[in-house]
Amino acid sequence: GSLMDGKIDGHYVLKLGNANNGVLAGLVSITAPCSTCEPWAAFIIGFTGSFVYMGGVGLLNKMKVDDVVSAIPVHGFCGFWGVLMAALFATPANYSNAYYSDRADKCAGLFMGGEGPALTAALVFLFAVIAWVGILSLVIFGTLKAMGMLRVEAAIEDEGMDSSEHGVTKGFADGAAEAKAGAAQVAPGN
Numbered sequence: 700g701s702l703m704d705g706k707i708d709g710h711y712v713l714k715l716g717n718a719n720n721g722v723l724a725g726l727v728s729i730t731a732p733c734s735t736c737e738p739w740a741a742f743i744i745g746f747t748g749s750f751v752y753m754g755g756v757g758l759l760n761k762m763k764v765d766d767v768v769s770a771i772p773v774h775g776f777c778g779f780w781g782v783l784m785a786a787l788f789a790t791p792a793n794y795s796n797a798y799y800s801d802r803a804d805k806c807a808g809l810f811m812g813g814e815g816p817a818l819t820a821a822l823v824f825l826f827a828v829i830a831w832v833g834i835l836s837l838v839i840f841g842t843l844k845a846m847g848m849l850r851v852e853a854a855i856e857d858e859g860m861d862s863s864e865h866g867v868t869k870g871f872a873d874g875a876a877e878a879k880a881g882a883a884q885v886a887p888g889n
Contacts, residue, residue, distance in 0.1 A: 727778050786813075790811045791812065
């Protein structure tokens with residue numbers, strides 16, 4: 700994921716946030732199907748999870764959703780991806796070993812000769828999760844908003860919570876500017 704979004708001033712750099720979250724994205728993506736798919740499929744699922752992660756980050760940015768640590772793309776989008784991949788890559792033998800042997804052929808992944816009920820079940824499950832989380836979030840955050848407890852004061856929000864809650868006096872941008880200035884001083888030709 701880091702190379703897809705790692706170009707700065709015409710050069711590729713390793714963005715540690717994307718690299719770390721890309722690894723987590725792969726791990727989260729393979730969590731649901733880990734007991735039912737083959738190692739080669741686990742590789743594909745984990746690898747494609749990094750693209751799901753980067754797409755999720757881009758989508759949230761376009762929607763102007765502030766997710767500082769990219770928890771939604773890593774755990775939400777890649778978790779959903781993993782559930783769908785289990786319904787595509789589960790082998791009958793692995794499904795039989797992990798769950799029920801009498802339904803293994805029917806419930807195997809669609810790419811592995813299954814009949815499709817696993818994909819239907821995965822989609823119904825994902826829609827149920829969306830409904831459950833959406834309704835509970837609406838109740839909880841709607842109540843907090845009605846009570847005036849959802850947001851901090853405008854001045855604190857403008858300054859940033861790092862300062863008021865954690866005592867941080869320098870921001871990421873300040874540190875990045877200092878690092879770039881220091882790198883320019885030690886660069887060849889200076």
